[in-house]
Amino acid sequence: MAASKPKWATVKTTLPARPLPLNASRSPVTTDSLLIRPLVPEDARSLHILRTQPEVMANSPQGRPDKDLEETQQRLSPFLSPNDEKTFNCAICLKDTGELIGIGGCHQLVSMFGWPAIGYMIRTEFWGQGLATEFVKAWLESWCELPRAEAELEIDRRTLLSDEDEESSPEQVTAFTLVDNIGSQRVLEKAGFERFLTWEEADLRDPALQVTLIGYRYVLGDHLRN
Template structure:
C-alpha cells in the first residue's frame, strides 16, 4: 500500500491512527463495557494503547490488514477504530472488526463506519467475515442488518482474561453487498 487511504462519510473521517491518538484509544479500551465483548483484556496503561497503534502500523506495512481511526468530523474526536485483519490476498477474503467508545453508542456511527469499510473492502475482497461473541447482541444485530449471515459457532475460539469464549462466525459476499 503506497498511501494510507482516507475515507470520508457524512459524519465521519476514517484515517490512519497515529501515536497522538493513544490517549483516546486508551480511554475506551480501559472501559470494561467496551472490552467485555471485544475479546481482549481491558487496558490498564497508556503504553498498551501505544503498542496497539504500533501493531496496527505493522499489520498495514506487512499487508496483513488495515485499521482506521474513526473520527467525528464535527468534533475531530477519535471515537473508535475499525478495519480488516486476517487478510488472505490470494483467496480475496478477510475479517472485519470495529469498536466505538461507549459515549458514542447507539448514534449510528458504527453503521456509518461499517458501510464505508465494506465499500472499500469489496474493491479488493470477495468475502468479508466477522467474529462476534454471542453476548454481543448489538454487534450481531449490526452485522445482520447490513447483510451478514451467521454461519456457525466457533467453540472456545477466543481466550479473554484466561477464559475460553465462543464466537459466532458471520460473513458477507461481494455479490450480496448492497449499499
C-alpha cells in the first residue's frame, strides 16, 4: 500500500488525567517474573547495556546503538522528573534479582495516530521467555487503573473502529512495528492488541529507503475501571 496522508478526526474520548502520577508516587508492580518500577537516574548504566546491544537497537527508529553513556542519559531524561508527568515509561527488572533487563511503556502521549503510544525493548539474553508479553499485559493494567479525564482528541481516522465512532470513540493505545519484527507483533497480539493498518514510509534509519510498518491498537473500553 502506498503511503497516504493521515486523515484526522476530532473525537470525544478519555485519557489518563493530567498531571500523570510522578515517578516518586508510582508504586512498583510485580508479576510472576518481573518487577516493573519507575525509572531513576541511576538506571542510566543498565539502560546503556540494553541500548548498546545491536540486535535490540536494529528495529528502533535510531537503528544503531547509543554512542556513549551521555546519549543514553539523554534518552532516559524524558522519563525522569520533571518530564515524568508527560510519560509513563518503566524499568523492566527481574523480580528475583532486581536487575534491569528492559524498558517499556508510554514514551509518547500523542503518537503519530494521535493516541498514546506503547513501546518496549528487552535485553537479548532474556528474549523468548515470555517477558515482553508479561510486561505489556501488566503495564496495560496499570495504564487502565490511572484516573481518567474526558478529552477531545485529534486522531488518525484510520484508527476508528467504525464510522459510528466518529464523534465519540473509546480510548486506545497504539503501537507500530516493522513488518519483519515478528517477535514484537506476537507480543502485541498476545497482549490483546489488534492489527489495523499496514503502510509504507521512509525508513527513519535511512530515509532513502522505504519500510513497511504495521499499526496496532488496543481498545481500553471495558477495561477502564473509573
